[in-house]
Amino acid sequence: MTQPEGSSPLIACRGLAVGFGGRAILPPLDFEVRTGEFWALLGNNGSGKTTLIRTLLGLLPRVGGEIQRAADIVMSYVPQRTELDPTIPGRVIDFVGTGRDRGWSFIDLFRTNDHAATRKALQDARCDDLALQQLSHLSEGQKARAVLARALVSNPNVLVLDEPTSSVDAATERVVFELLDILRRERQLGLLVVSHRSELFIGRATHAVYVDRAGGVAAAGEFDSITRSAVFISRHGPIASPASPPPVSPMH
Amino acid sequence: MDGAGFFESWELFRDPALAGAIVGFVLGFLGIYVIARRMVFLSAALSQCAGLGVALAFYAQIQWGLTGLAGSPRLGALLVTLTTALLLTIDRKAVATRRDSLLGFAFLLGSAGTLAVSTRIVQETQDIQSLLFGSAVAVLPEDLRFVSYTALAVTFFHVWWMRGFVQTSIDPDSATVRGLPVRLLEAVLLLSLALAISFFTQILGALPVFAFSVLPAMAALRVSRNLTMALVVAGVCGAGCGFLGYLAAFQYDLPVGASQALVGILLVGVAEALRRFLLRAF
Numbered sequence: 001m002t003q004p005e006g007s008s009p010l011i012a013c014r015g016l017a018v019g020f021g022g023r024a025i026l027p028p029l030d031f032e033v034r035t036g037e038f039w040a041l042l043g044n045n046g047s048g049k050t051t052l053i054r055t056l057l058g059l060l061p062r063v064g065g066e067i068q069r070a071a072d073i074v075m076s077y078v079p080q081r082t083e084l085d086p087t088i089p090g091r092v093i094d095f096v097g098t099g100r101d102r103g104w105s106f107i108d109l110f111r112t113n114d115h116a117a118t119r120k121a122l123q124d125a126r127c128d129d130l131a132l133q134q135l136s137h138l139s140e141g142q143k144a145r146a147v148l149a150r151a152l153v154s155n156p157n158v159l160v161l162d163e164p165t166s167s168v169d170a171a172t173e174r175v176v177f178e179l180l181d182i183l184r185r186e187r188q189l190g191l192l193v194v195s196h197r198s199e200l201f202i203g204r205a206t207h208a209v210y211v212d213r214a215g216g217v218a219a220a221g222e223f224d225s226i227t228r229s230a231v232f233i234s235r236h237g238p239i240a241s242p243a244s245p246p247p248v249s250p251m252h
Numbered sequence: 253m254d255g256a257g258f259f260e261s262w263e264l265f266r267d268p269a270l271a272g273a274i275v276g277f278v279l280g281f282l283g284i285y286v287i288a289r290r291m292v293f294l295s296a297a298l299s300q301c302a303g304l305g306v307a308l309a310f311y312a313q314i315q316w317g318l319t320g321l322a323g324s325p326r327l328g329a330l331l332v333t334l335t336t337a338l339l340l341t342i343d344r345k346a347v348a349t350r351r352d353s354l355l356g357f358a359f360l361l362g363s364a365g366t367l368a369v370s371t372r373i374v375q376e377t378q379d380i381q382s383l384l385f386g387s388a389v390a391v392l393p394e395d396l397r398f399v400s401y402t403a404l405a406v407t408f409f410h411v412w413w414m415r416g417f418v419q420t421s422i423d424p425d426s427a428t429v430r431g432l433p434v435r436l437l438e439a440v441l442l443l444s445l446a447l448a449i450s451f452f453t454q455i456l457g458a459l460p461v462f463a464f465s466v467l468p469a470m471a472a473l474r475v476s477r478n479l480t481m482a483l484v485v486a487g488v489c490g491a492g493c494g495f496l497g498y499l500a501a502f503q504y505d506l507p508v509g510a511s512q513a514l515v516g517i518l519l520v521g522v523a524e525a526l527r528r529f530l531l532r533a534f
Contacts (some may be wrong), residue, residue, distance in 0.1 A: 032335055077429040088288055088422075094478040098419050103431040106416035134477070154430060248291050 007034050010158050010190045011056065015065030018055040019046065024063045025051060027214050031220035033190045035157065038181065040205035040223060041194040043233075050080065051196045053162055056192070062189050074102070074158035078147050080194075082162045086136040092133040092146045096121055099150035102155075117153055124147035124183060135158040141172040148169070148176075158190040160181075163194070173197070177204060198227060198239045258502050265502065268391040269400045272494030272512060276464045278403045281410065281463025281483045282445055283469030288421045288479075290351070294340075295465040297355045298333050298446050299453040305332030306454075307369035314373050329450050336362075337446035338439065343383045379462030395455050402451050406444050417441050418479055426516020459509035460497070464490050471523035475530070489519055 009032035017024040026048045029069040033039055054060040054065040054191045056067060057077055069075075076099070097118050105111065122128040129139065135146060144164060151159055161180070161198040177193075184191045195201070200224065201208070208226040211218045217231055226232060227239055258265060273429075279295075286294055286413045311330030312318040321327060335359050391399075410417065419427045428434045444463075453461045472486035497512025504511070 057425075059428060075429050077426050079423065079425050088479065089473060089476045089482055090478050093478070095422075098415075098422060099426065099430070101427075101430065101432060102420060103413055104433070106419065106432065107412060109412065151426070154531055160429075 008070060009034050009068075010039040010070045010108055011067065012068040013056070014068075016062060016067060017064035018051050019063040020051070020060075022063060026211050026214060026218040028065055029209065029218050029220055030208070031209060033158065033192065034041055035190055036156070036184065036188050037190055037207055038184050038201075038205045039190075039192045040201040041192060041211070042198045042201075042226070043194070043211040043213075044196055044209055046213065047196075048211045048218075049196075050162055052209065052211060053192065053194055056160040059181065074154065074156045075158045075160065076154060077150045077158075078161040078164055080166060089215060090135050091132055092127065092135060092138070092149075093122070095135055095146060096131075096149045098154050099153045102154055103162070117155070118149075121149040121153035124186070125153055125184060126179060138166045141169075144172070144176055145179075148179075152187075156189065157187075159250065160192045162194045162228060163196075165197075165200075168192070173200060176239070177201070180204070196234065202239060258499055265498070267393055268508070269495055269498040271391040271396050271455060271493040272460070272508075274396075274399050274403045274494070275456055275461070275486045276490035276492070276494030276497075276512070278406050278448055278466065278490070279452065279461060279464035280468035280472070280493070281487040282406070282448060283465045283467075283490070284472065284479070284483050284486050285417060285421055285441060286465055287469045287473065291355065292466055293352070293355045293359065294445065295449045295462050296458075297362065298336060298449045299458045300359050300366065300463060301336040302333045302362075302450040302453050303363045303366040304369065305329035305450075307366045308332065310373045311369050314321070319409045320478055324377040326451075326454065327477045329454060331446070332362075333450040334443055335445045337442040339441060342444060371494040391455060397454065399455055402448065406448050408441075409444060413437070414480075414483070416533070428469065455511045460494070460512040463509075463513035463516045464493060467513070468493055471516075471519045473522040474520070474527040489516075489523075 007232045011033040013029055013031050014169055015028040015030060017026070017028045029052075031039075035076040043049045051060065055062050055117060057075065097114060099121075100111075100114055102115060119128065119131075122131055125145045125148040127142065130142055131147065135143065138146065144167075148161075148164070150162075164180075165176050168176065180191060180193065183189060193201075193205075205223040207221065208223045209218070209220045210226050210229075210232055214237060215231075215235070219226055219229065219231065253382060284293060305328035306325040307328075309323055309325040311316075312328070313323040340354060340358070368514040416427075416432060416437045420434050420441070424438070425433050427437075447460055449465070452464075468489035469482070469486045471489045472482045476482035476485050493512050493516040497515040498508055500506060500509035500515060506514075
């Protein structure tokens with residue numbers, strides 16, 4: 001687990017309060033995300049994880065506090081459910097290419113380097129063999145990789161994933177988390193991943209945010225200190241490591 | 253008369269046949285977004301709102317003596333249609349069912365409002381009917397020019413901004429995080445749809461406009477391998493519906509709008525058969 005010491009934060013939250021209609025649903029949070037860090041966002045269903053993530057991404061207005069983003073930040077987001085309408089045709093390579101644009105780049109009719117960037121993202125997400133397949137013909141695990149490739153194609157330095165494995169089986173889930181950890185190290189990503197399956201982060205996550213809306217709890221810090229804290233253990237017990245993950249290989 | 257008779261009288265039928273093909277082309281590719289965003293009844297709702305705008309303009313002419321641009325029925329139709337389209341963009345997070353109910357609301361407001369206002373302007377009913385539902389049979393040369401310029405402007409903008417429109421239609425949240433101007437793109441997309449529907453309804457009528465904005469896209473989505481291809485195929489299918497529908501109406505003595513819609517339905521059937529054949533063959 002690499003953490004460059006002293007690097008300036010990509011995202012810095014100070015007294016961040018999240019919620020709806022001006023009402024905070026969690027206590028204020030302070031934390032900083034740096035290059036190469038793997039942040040786990042932990043909590044039960046309905047605990048406020050997605051609200052926190054969407055606020056960090058600017059998709060929801062914050063209720064209080066502040067979020068500072070580095071000038072050179074390039075964020076990508078994998079939503080909990082990407083609405084891939086099966087009636088809309090699209091090969092994986094076309095779908096991944098739709099993640100390439102940033103800002104107003106879509107008005108450039110003569111954009112270049114698309115193909116190389118798309119191929120690189122497909123390779124990194126271990127789905128280059130699926131490039132010419134129709135999205136609607138993929139398994140859930142394969143779709144998860146295609147969605148990940150689309151998030152990678154614009155070369156982000158912060159990647160945010162909301163329950164990226166919610167519709168895949170346990171074996172595939174472990175493979176996806178292993179892949180995320182490899183990508184974090186290879187691409188030096190700041191990674192924020194939401195999951196209610198805290199055991200998947202063991203040995204991978206460097207930091208964690210734990211939220212519990214019902215209990216009025218929000219805590220951020222190093223992964224081990226959060227998951228060994230009394231408040232976490234009192235609600236979830238000590239987390240156990242899952243069975244050792246298989247090596248990452250193309251999924252079918 | 254037969255098809256040969258149609259082309260022998262080409263001078264007579266050229267303008268309405270070309271207008272049908274041009275409108276079919278534009279609404280055909282716009283229909284891909286309509287289906288992708290699950291807003292199939294958008295054109296039906298917006299054409300009713302255009303009707304309300306026309307009725308309100310006539311009402312303003314009669315009751316308040318407005319003349320010129322201020323009392324123009326086409327401007328009235330455009331303003332009410334664009335306002336409705338803008339209101340629909342405000343609720344961008346609406347789930348499909350809620351968006352359906354909003355479209356139903358707009359449809360009912362347009363149709364009931366038009367009927368209510370029409371009772372106060374009885375003497376203009378004929379003009380309102382003509383402006384509301386157009387006539388695919390008699391298209392004047394100035395109508396064809398108007399359709400051509402509108403089509404050119406909409407097509408140019410949609411080719412230029414296509415990547416933005418596609419990305420906001422597929423996944424607006426990810427597009428927002430990547431810094432795309434999602435609200436603007438959604439507003440422009442919906443406004444261009446409203447503009448096209450409002451103008452084309454007045455030239456060709458509500459039925460063919462609704463048919464062109466749904467059926468060619470349905471056919472294209474069945475046989476295309478990606479969204480870009482679907483946009484092109486839908487445009488070509490729409491143009492085919494417009495032109496062949498007019499030819500079929502001439503040959504079989506059918507109402508033009510209904511004939512164009514029926515050709516679209518036939519096209520969807522052919523596309524479905526082709527899709528099944530391709531799936532089996534490959």
